[in-house]
Amino acid sequence: MSAVQLEPVVVVQSRAEAATPFPAATPFPAEVQTAAAFGQTVGSWFLLWALISALFTIGARLVTTTALPAFVLLAVVLLCAGLATIVGGDTAVTLTRIAGWAGLMDGAAAFWLAGGLLLSTVCGRDALPLGSAAA
Numbered sequence: 001m002s003a004v005q006l007e008p009v010v011v012v013q014s015r016a017e018a019a020t021p022f023p024a025a026t027p028f029p030a031e032v033q034t035a036a037a038f039g040q041t042v043g044s045w046f047l048l049w050a051l052i053s054a055l056f057t058i059g060a061r062l063v064t065t066t067a068l069p070a071f072v073l074l075a076v077v078l079l080c081a082g083l084a085t086i087v088g089g090d091t092a093v094t095l096t097r098i099a100g101w102a103g104l105m106d107g108a109a110a111f112w113l114a115g116g117l118l119l120s121t122v123c124g125r126d127a128l129p130l131g132s133a134a135a
Protein backbone atom coordinates (compact mmCIF):
# COMPACT_ATOMS: atom_id res chain seq x y z
CA MET A 1 0.00 0.00 0.00
CA SER A 2 1.26 3.42 -0.80
CA ALA A 3 0.93 6.38 1.52
CA VAL A 4 -1.83 8.82 0.71
CA GLN A 5 -0.68 12.38 0.33
CA LEU A 6 -3.12 15.10 1.22
CA GLU A 7 -3.18 18.35 -0.67
CA PRO A 8 -3.30 21.56 1.40
CA VAL A 9 -6.62 23.35 1.45
CA VAL A 10 -6.56 26.89 0.11
CA VAL A 11 -9.28 29.25 1.33
CA VAL A 12 -10.36 31.69 -1.34
CA GLN A 13 -12.59 34.63 -0.52
CA SER A 14 -15.75 35.01 -2.49
CA ARG A 15 -16.12 37.99 -4.77
CA ALA A 16 -18.49 39.65 -2.27
CA GLU A 17 -16.02 39.25 0.61
CA ALA A 18 -13.12 40.56 -1.44
CA ALA A 19 -15.10 43.66 -2.43
CA THR A 20 -16.11 44.52 1.16
CA PRO A 21 -13.95 47.32 2.61
CA PHE A 22 -14.38 45.88 6.14
CA PRO A 23 -14.07 42.09 5.87
CA ALA A 24 -14.95 41.43 9.51
CA ALA A 25 -17.20 43.26 11.92
CA THR A 26 -14.79 42.54 14.77
CA PRO A 27 -11.08 43.34 15.16
CA PHE A 28 -10.32 39.75 16.16
CA PRO A 29 -9.04 37.20 13.67
CA ALA A 30 -11.31 34.32 12.65
CA GLU A 31 -9.52 31.86 14.97
CA VAL A 32 -10.30 34.00 18.01
CA GLN A 33 -13.91 34.43 16.92
CA THR A 34 -14.28 30.68 16.55
CA ALA A 35 -12.70 29.97 19.95
CA ALA A 36 -14.92 32.56 21.64
CA ALA A 37 -18.03 31.18 19.98
CA PHE A 38 -17.05 27.66 21.01
CA GLY A 39 -16.55 28.82 24.60
CA GLN A 40 -19.95 30.50 24.63
CA THR A 41 -21.55 27.35 23.24
CA VAL A 42 -19.90 25.04 25.76
CA GLY A 43 -20.74 27.44 28.59
CA SER A 44 -24.38 27.50 27.52
CA TRP A 45 -24.38 23.71 27.37
CA PHE A 46 -23.02 23.53 30.95
CA LEU A 47 -25.66 26.00 32.15
CA LEU A 48 -28.41 23.96 30.52
CA TRP A 49 -27.19 20.83 32.29
CA ALA A 50 -26.94 22.81 35.54
CA LEU A 51 -30.64 23.61 35.18
CA ILE A 52 -31.47 19.97 34.49
CA SER A 53 -29.37 18.87 37.48
CA ALA A 54 -31.18 21.39 39.67
CA LEU A 55 -34.48 19.82 38.61
CA PHE A 56 -33.06 16.36 39.37
CA THR A 57 -32.07 17.65 42.81
CA ILE A 58 -35.72 18.20 43.63
CA GLY A 59 -36.45 14.56 42.83
CA ALA A 60 -33.27 13.30 44.49
CA ARG A 61 -34.43 14.39 47.92
CA LEU A 62 -37.26 11.87 47.58
CA VAL A 63 -34.81 8.98 47.02
CA THR A 64 -32.41 9.24 49.97
CA THR A 65 -30.77 12.02 51.90
CA THR A 66 -27.42 10.92 50.43
CA ALA A 67 -28.64 11.63 46.89
CA LEU A 68 -29.37 15.25 47.72
CA PRO A 69 -25.76 16.47 48.24
CA ALA A 70 -24.59 14.53 45.18
CA PHE A 71 -27.07 16.34 42.92
CA VAL A 72 -26.64 19.73 44.60
CA LEU A 73 -22.88 19.52 44.11
CA LEU A 74 -23.36 18.40 40.50
CA ALA A 75 -25.50 21.47 39.84
CA VAL A 76 -22.83 23.69 41.48
CA VAL A 77 -20.09 22.11 39.34
CA LEU A 78 -22.01 22.63 36.12
CA LEU A 79 -23.09 26.16 37.04
CA CYS A 80 -19.55 27.26 37.92
CA ALA A 81 -18.04 25.55 34.88
CA GLY A 82 -20.62 27.14 32.58
CA LEU A 83 -20.15 30.62 34.00
CA ALA A 84 -16.35 30.25 33.93
CA THR A 85 -16.43 29.28 30.28
CA ILE A 86 -18.64 32.22 29.34
CA VAL A 87 -17.13 34.93 31.56
CA GLY A 88 -13.39 34.32 31.13
CA GLY A 89 -10.60 36.28 32.81
CA ASP A 90 -9.71 36.15 36.50
CA THR A 91 -13.28 35.36 37.46
CA ALA A 92 -13.10 32.23 35.31
CA VAL A 93 -10.06 31.03 37.25
CA THR A 94 -11.92 31.37 40.55
CA LEU A 95 -15.06 29.73 39.20
CA THR A 96 -13.02 26.89 37.72
CA ARG A 97 -11.36 26.24 41.08
CA ILE A 98 -14.73 26.23 42.82
CA ALA A 99 -16.04 23.82 40.18
CA GLY A 100 -13.00 21.59 40.64
CA TRP A 101 -13.30 21.34 44.41
CA ALA A 102 -17.06 20.87 44.21
CA GLY A 103 -16.45 18.18 41.58
CA LEU A 104 -14.15 16.29 43.93
CA MET A 105 -16.72 16.45 46.72
CA ASP A 106 -19.46 15.44 44.26
CA GLY A 107 -17.40 12.46 43.15
CA ALA A 108 -17.05 11.28 46.74
CA ALA A 109 -20.79 11.77 47.42
CA ALA A 110 -21.77 10.00 44.19
CA PHE A 111 -19.33 7.14 44.93
CA TRP A 112 -20.86 6.66 48.39
CA LEU A 113 -24.38 6.80 46.95
CA ALA A 114 -23.64 4.32 44.15
CA GLY A 115 -21.83 1.96 46.49
CA GLY A 116 -24.62 2.13 49.06
CA LEU A 117 -27.35 1.49 46.51
CA LEU A 118 -25.42 -1.37 44.91
CA LEU A 119 -24.56 -3.06 48.20
CA SER A 120 -28.10 -2.60 49.52
CA THR A 121 -29.47 -4.30 46.42
CA VAL A 122 -26.96 -7.14 46.42
CA CYS A 123 -26.91 -7.79 50.19
CA GLY A 124 -30.62 -7.28 50.70
CA ARG A 125 -29.99 -4.94 53.64
CA ASP A 126 -28.49 -1.51 54.27
CA ALA A 127 -24.74 -2.09 53.97
CA LEU A 128 -23.88 1.63 53.98
CA PRO A 129 -25.95 4.33 55.68
CA LEU A 130 -27.87 6.23 53.01
CA GLY A 131 -30.44 8.02 55.09
CA SER A 132 -34.17 7.92 54.61
CA ALA A 133 -36.25 9.42 51.89
CA ALA A 134 -37.76 12.84 52.57
CA ALA A 135 -41.52 12.85 52.80
